[in-house]
Amino acid sequence: MLVGMPEILMAQGGSNLKTLTFSADDNGILNFALLLEELEAAFYPAVLKSGKITNSKEIDYLTALGNHEATHVRFLRGVLGTNTLFETKDLSLNQSGLNALLSDRTKILNTAVTLEDLGVHAYNGAGPSLTNPTYILAAGSIVSVEARHAAGVRALLDRPSTETVSDRLVKDADLNASMNPFMGRAYDELYTPKQVISAVGSLNILNNPINGSLVA
Amino acid sequence: MKYFLDSIFKAPFRTLGKTLGIALVVPLFLLSQLLTSSLPAAYAQSSSQSPTLSPRQVVEYALTLEKLEADFYRRAVRATQGGSLAGVPEMAKSILVSYGQDEAQHVTDLSAVLLTLGGNPDGVTIPANPNYNAILKRDPFANPTDLLMAGQYVEDLGVAAYKGQVQNLLLAGEAGKVVLAGALEIHSVEARHAAGIRFLRQTLLKADVRPWVRNASEVIYQENRDNSPIPFSNEAFDGYATREEVLALVSPILTAQTSSVSQSDTSNNQSNPSNNQSENPTSFPAPVQGLW
Numbered sequence: 010m011l012v013g014m015p016e017i018l019m020a021q022g023g024s025n026l027k028t029l030t031f032s033a034d035d036n037g038i039l040n041f042a043l044l045l046e047e048l049e050a051a052f053y054p055a056v057l058k059s060g061k062i063t064n065s066k067e068i069d070y071l072t073a074l075g076n077h078e079a080t081h082v083r084f085l086r087g088v089l090g091t092n093t094l095f096e097t098k099d100l101s102l103n104q105s106g107l108n109a110l111l112s113d114r115t116k117i118l119n120t121a122v123t124l125e126d127l128g129v130h131a132y133n134g135a136g137p138s139l140t141n142p143t144y145i146l147a148a149g150s151i152v153s154v155e156a157r158h159a160a161g162v163r164a165l166l167d168r169p170s171t172e173t174v175s176d177r178l179v180k181d182a183d184l185n186a187s188m189n190p191f192m193g194r195a196y197d198e199l200y201t202p203k204q205v206i207s208a209v210g211s212l213n214i215l216n217n218p219i220n221g222s223l224v225a
Numbered sequence: 226m227k228y229f230l231d232s233i234f235k236a237p238f239r240t241l242g243k244t245l246g247i248a249l250v251v252p253l254f255l256l257s258q259l260l261t262s263s264l265p266a267a268y269a270q271s272s273s274q275s276p277t278l279s280p281r282q283v284v285e286y287a288l289t290l291e292k293l294e295a296d297f298y299r300r301a302v303r304a305t306q307g308g309s310l311a312g313v314p315e316m317a318k319s320i321l322v323s324y325g326q327d328e329a330q331h332v333t334d335l336s337a338v339l340l341t342l343g344g345n346p347d348g349v350t351i352p353a354n355p356n357y358n359a360i361l362k363r364d365p366f367a368n369p370t371d372l373l374m375a376g377q378y379v380e381d382l383g384v385a386a387y388k389g390q391v392q393n394l395l396l397a398g399e400a401g402k403v404v405l406a407g408a409l410e411i412h413s414v415e416a417r418h419a420a421g422i423r424f425l426r427q428t429l430l431k432a433d434v435r436p437w438v439r440n441a442s443e444v445i446y447q448e449n450r451d452n453s454p455i456p457f458s459n460e461a462f463d464g465y466a467t468r469e470e471v472l473a474l475v476s477p478i479l480t481a482q483t484s485s486v487s488q489s490d491t492s493n494n495q496s497n498p499s500n501n502q503s504e505n506p507t508s509f510p511a512p513v514q515g516l517w
Contacts, residue, residue, distance in 0.1 A: 070435075070436075073435065073437070073460075077437070077460065077461035078461075080459060080461035080462075081461055084456065084461075084462075088454075129413045132413075133406075133409040133410065136391065136395075136406075136409050137395070137402055137405050137406055137409070139395065140395075142392040142395055142396060143454055143455070145391050145392060145395050146391060146392055146455060146465065147454075147455045147462075149387075149388040149391045149409075149412065149463075149465070150388065150457065150462040150464070150465070151461070151463075152412070152413050152416075153384050153388065153412060153413055153415075153416035154416075154437055154460075154461055154462065154463050155413075156413035156414070156416035156417050156420065157416050157417070157419065157420035157423075157437040157438075157463075158420075158436070158437070159417065159420075160416070160417040160418075160420035160436055161420050161423075161424060161435070161436030161437070164420075164424040164428075169323065170320075170417040170418065170420060170421035170424075171323070171327065171414055171417050171418075188406055189406060190334070190338065190403050190407045191407050193330065194326075194330075195326070195327035195328075195330035195331060195334075195411075195414060196330075196410035196411065196414060197409075197410055197413040197414055197417075198410060199409065199410065
């Protein structure tokens, strides 16, 4: 159950924003995944608080998604332990950017699709760079749940559960060819962390600067 | 709750038996004797693990499953075109067509990869008439309820099957990189399919199901794993299945049909131009006959 609002929604955007520096190794990748999970875990409670979703099935779905993402956050923090790069309170959300995504049902559900699709491509893209076998199994156990989320919310919108060509966040021509043996609707392509960060940036919800060799 | 069921179904045999019938325990036991490959690596945090399957073996295994899935959807789509499934809503028909196209694409592309690895995709075969009745112990194409139930089992198992190979492919190093990337690209699409069918069951059939797995009893593989650092019993984490476990489950389907079922159709041979059991070059055990 979600108890109260996540810390991230209470965070104030001050002048001393923590810069998130992701290294190109297992710890950097897990911290990068943690950031995406934190954003998702912040989004769903904000959606429910907005009052813009009134259909009981949609509330049920979005509540479950929020719980799953919060669980992923706790899991990743547990795995990272002292290697955790940032606390939830270190993240600063752009409230006006977030509010713009909460304007109505359609905007909310389409944003959820974007976040979930992006999560899928991000985990897929990071997988081959991991070195610890347990980490890639853990990433696999999470990414298919994100894919189920994406498909579920797409279904609520009568959108196809898989991504049509026009539907993709990164176009074929911009994909890293060596990372992607297969392309098209039947595949969830691998995005580089840099591509993921660019897509996150276009949502305009995170104030923290991001750098490091992983996203260079 | 999954953790509750975890305590009930600790033994994988009992979990499998619950859904598919206790008869599966027998082929599972036989297969454990027949399989020549070693047991999968323990899921420890050791970096000194070695893969239990080569990238080529993983592709051969995946191609078998994809051929089966593609064939399953071909038959389902055919049954919607005036057959026993003619009455299913358009929404479901278009999804069956779309998912079938995805699986056929996986077959095409995995076949190409297998060639580059020195394998023979035409040698990876399924029977002309797989025994799909093994899934539910009745014809899964007879009505929409059974079709979607069988489809959910198949897709969820596909997700678990790909997930069960990511460690093998990672441990193969550079030799496994392309196959790993391809497997990841497919793995999450299978999850989208599974979720889409689950959504159809919830929406059209009012089934108590969600796009994600809420309960270990919803799937035919072992969802919960003791002694894993990953909390598979939590619904925020999807389970995996080893090749041995998956083949034990699909072996009854891969058993050649000796008696006709309503959807048996020899015209399907066009998809398996060299469908001949004797040509099978993989290390798969011979289909277990006569257990059904």
